[in-house]
Amino acid sequence: MPKLPEEIIREEILALKAYAVPNSAGMVKLDAMENPYRLPAGLRERLGRLVEAAAINRYPDPTAAGLKAQLRSALGVPESASLVLGNGSDELIQMVVMATARPGAVVLGVEPSFVMFRMITAFAGVRYAGVDLREDFSLDAEPLLTAIERDRPAVVFIAYPNNPSGNLFDDALIERVLAAAPGLVVVDEAYHAFAGKSFLARLPRYPNLLVMRTLSKLGLAGLRLGVLAGAERWLSQLDKVRLPYNVNALTQIVAGEVLQHGDVLTEQAGAIKLERGRLLQALGKKPGVKAYQSDANFILFRVSHAERVFEGLKRRGVLIKSLHGSHRLLADCLRVTVGTPDENSAFLTALDQALEA
Numbered sequence: 001m002p003k004l005p006e007e008i009i010r011e012e013i014l015a016l017k018a019y020a021v022p023n024s025a026g027m028v029k030l031d032a033m034e035n036p037y038r039l040p041a042g043l044r045e046r047l048g049r050l051v052e053a054a055a056i057n058r059y060p061d062p063t064a065a066g067l068k069a070q071l072r073s074a075l076g077v078p079e080s081a082s083l084v085l086g087n088g089s090d091e092l093i094q095m096v097v098m099a100t101a102r103p104g105a106v107v108l109g110v111e112p113s114f115v116m117f118r119m120i121t122a123f124a125g126v127r128y129a130g131v132d133l134r135e136d137f138s139l140d141a142e143p144l145l146t147a148i149e150r151d152r153p154a155v156v157f158i159a160y161p162n163n164p165s166g167n168l169f170d171d172a173l174i175e176r177v178l179a180a181a182p183g184l185v186v187v188d189e190a191y192h193a194f195a196g197k198s199f200l201a202r203l204p205r206y207p208n209l210l211v212m213r214t215l216s217k218l219g220l221a222g223l224r225l226g227v228l229a230g231a232e233r234w235l236s237q238l239d240k241v242r243l244p245y246n247v248n249a250l251t252q253i254v255a256g257e258v259l260q261h262g263d264v265l266t267e268q269a270g271a272i273k274l275e276r277g278r279l280l281q282a283l284g285k286k287p288g289v290k291a292y293q294s295d296a297n298f299i300l301f302r303v304s305h306a307e308r309v310f311e312g313l314k315r316r317g318v319l320i321k322s323l324h325g326s327h328r329l330l331a332d333c334l335r336v337t338v339g340t341p342d343e344n345s346a347f348l349t350a351l352d353q354a355l356e357a
Contacts, residue, residue: 019119035269037268054249067256075227081232086246087226107157108128110131112164113163132328161191161296166191193297194276213227214227218265279336310322312350
């Protein structure tokens, strides 16, 4: 008889839970750090015409050369740096880990942080070493540097701002990590549009630095486009594990056109930052709620009986993210994405009701 999956699948994969995406139909969706605003009607019409003319019977440009040139200009990538594109940041993380997964290799990250750093490391059969943040979610320099010295990681992942805490880590401490790390340091700047600080300009100074960006948080989550910038000597090797035609033709066409209208995305990011300030102020006035300052497009907050409050919000048609139970530092923590003014007001009203229930 054929063997059962439990006899074939690797033990570390059997032990995992698949990344869960909840059903959000009919709800105010504030769980996934998406831009709540659609593109302007005129731009959507332009995109419709471009998609209509697309030769989707042909494979896309395998190198996405035209799109890379536009991204280089739009993001301000230093001339000395190269680019690799991915089907979202997730694929770029996978490429980095796969390419560096020598026997005995270690991937290091801080905790809590973006869950895919740890999950993709497990997928690749590599050991992940997590170093806890401080209680206020700041970097704890000495344990982190000690772990780097002890484990000699092939890769260090640092989210800047961090997800799920929303804060920017101290630049000087990250530079100490860059100086101490024997391998790559990947700075994930997924929320750059809402923070305004970046390590891109430091690429020429640090040969082991890679900077990762995504267009998902800017308003193009449905396209799945990630960008990795760094030295050619590294990216030429990572490109070897990139699957052929990984950035599809429609993504290349739509992203290329939208990047020519960058002011639209900038204005939307500005509106989100204004609403972030309003939400932080409102949450700060609620008894029993501790909201953490954020440089991203979401807010982490702590409340007693978080799971009960989370379910209460769902019953009232508002979906956010419960982080309770995912890490000791996230006990009774919930995370809300900054939405439109109406969506944020609906969340605040539902939260009052859930807290009183």
